[in-house]
Amino acid sequence: MSLFNRLVATALPAVPKGLVRKVSSRYIAGDGIEDAVRVVAELNRSGAMATVDVLGEDIERKEEAIATADAYRAVLKEIEARKLDGNVSVKLTALGLKLDKDFCLETVEKLVRDAAARKSFVRIDMEDSSCTSDTIETYRKLRARGLDNVGIVLQAYLRRTAADVESLLDLSPNIRLCKGIYVEPRRVAFKDGAIVNRSYATLLERLLDGGAYVGIATHDEKLVFEAERLVRARKLDRARYEFQMLLGVERELRDIVMASGHRMRVYVPYGKSWYAYSVRRLKENPAIAGHVVRAMLARK
Amino acid sequence: MSLFNRLVATALPAVPKGLVRKVSSRYIAGDGIEDAVRVVAELNRSGAMATVDVLGEDIERKEEAIATADAYRAVLKEIEARKLDGNVSVKLTALGLKLDKDFCLETVEKLVRDAAARKSFVRIDMEDSSCTSDTIETYRKLRARGLDNVGIVLQAYLRRTAADVESLLDLSPNIRLCKGIYVEPRRVAFKDGAIVNRSYATLLERLLDGGAYVGIATHDEKLVFEAERLVRARKLDRARYEFQMLLGVERELRDIVMASGHRMRVYVPYGKSWYAYSVRRLKENPAIAGHVVRAMLARK
Secondary structure, three states, X not given: OOHHHHHHHHHHHHOOHHHHHXXXXXXXXXXXXXXXXXXXXXXXXXXXXXXXXXXXXXXXXXXXXXXXXXXXXXXXXXXXXXXXXXXXXXXXXXXXXXXXXXXXXXXXXXXXXXXXXXXXXXXXXXXXXXXXXXXXXXXXXXXXXOOOOEEEEEEOOEOOHHHHHHHHHHHOOEEEEEOOOOOOOOOOEOOOHHHHHHHHHHHHHHHHHOOOEEXXXXXXXXXXXXXXXXXXXXXXXXXXXXXXXXXXXXXXXXXXXXXXXXXXEEEEEEOOOOHHHXXXXXXXXXXXXXXXXXXXXHHO | OOHHXXXXXXXXXXOOHHHHHHHHOOOXXXXXXXXXXXXXXXXXXXXXXXXXXXXXXXXXXXXXXXHHHHHHHHHHHHHHHOXXXXXXXXXXXXXXXXXXXXXXXXHXXXXXXXXXXXXXXXXXXXXXXXXXXXXXXXXXXXXXOOOOOEEEEEXXXXXXXXXXXXXXXXXXXXXXXXXXXXXXXXOOEOOOHHHHHHHHHHHHHHHXXXXXXXXXXXXXXXXXXXXXXXXXXXXXXXXXXXXXXXXXXXXXXXXXXHHOOOOEEEEEEEOOOOHHHHHHHHHHXXXXXXXXXXXXXXXX
């Protein structure tokens, strides 16, 4: 983490929530499902696919998990009804992973089956390293139960990921590869940006050569370059992979990637639980943090 | 572009022309053909080959293009008469590319045929991205007309270059590979120096493996290292490639490369239109710009 990011992370609790919200509005679709649907339709018109995230992470009661799953079902229904090009991304902690693993598995299995009935797809997001093993295990169980419209995320900053890739390749998995953004101890995650990038490029090469479908999730143009290099050298069909970026981040690079003929999927979060998501985005992106600082100064 | 370079670019119009000229004198042979011939002979004695550039870019009348082509013919004649080891580098805009593409093709074709009669070679320089497609097309037409003593330049900073390499390899082309120095929009060119270097190394590897003859044009020792690594791993004969550097730039690295047993060709500009060339060199090279600043301070 750069010094600037560390300063921002330290200062963030002092930033008024209303201000975080204002700055966040560029990368969250809005509070309601209608906001998400509108943004997905706009993205589709621009040539991009979408994946919808109902905001909300750790929960305290199973009823909250069921409500979140129902919200996802509503999204899947709208996407099908409006013939949109989109799927959904879910966090297992929002579906009860920390409350009861079996309940969580049951809840996500039901959602993946509902998505299958609508010919859609469920991406299981990856969270901090306390969830990694359970999330991968949940994915394996879903695949063992015959479901294949489901994918997982691997994080290049985790030291374990190279081994996870090897253990998953037999499944011909659908993997979103990202750098990883949670704060992790050095024993768990690479701390050096250059190592994380080398890890990302190495894992991507292994995934592509191992027959995985890869969601190449990055806003780092150096990694976009590596990905394009790997794809070109293998003459890979564009249906074998997709690029993925977050709503509101690096719009110019998104357009450049699409103009090069690659498929692009944009991550569209919506909902009332926007704070944790926003703070994570603010911490990772000095440019966005700059907006916060300027906005705070402007208020004086 | 670094902050320093940006400052220099901003300050340059304020630098007196006489001063630009004085600083430029180290990387321009002089005003006349006798200056160019003298410098080529010196380079040959030091073990380097040369390529001569008659300064002058965009023109307004066809007569100027014909005068430039005649100047090149005079250079080719002198090189043959004095048994020098040198060829010529031409800019198509100086031969009328922006006035009339067919006229330009005819003019350069005549020059390439004259060079062939003297067993010499014509390198077609690459200019800004508004010229790229037309320049490549002109090269293809010359090759289709049976001329093979002609080569082209590809720029590693352009996003299109990987595709251009693939489309040209069938011709067993003679390619000078450089980073590229014109100011281009992000949609067109990589802006990050690390990406440009990765692009350069990747393109060089593909060109060498694809059977192209490559002029490895760089003053970046990181790229010299990558080039030597690629050449060594392939046990390439030294006749399959050459290094290329500009007159007056990184003389020490030039000597190091030659001492390692590689062939080296130095780009020797001469002529009265030295200003545009000099400003481009000043903008790209903070070390040279430093000389300007020191020279200005010394005048006070």
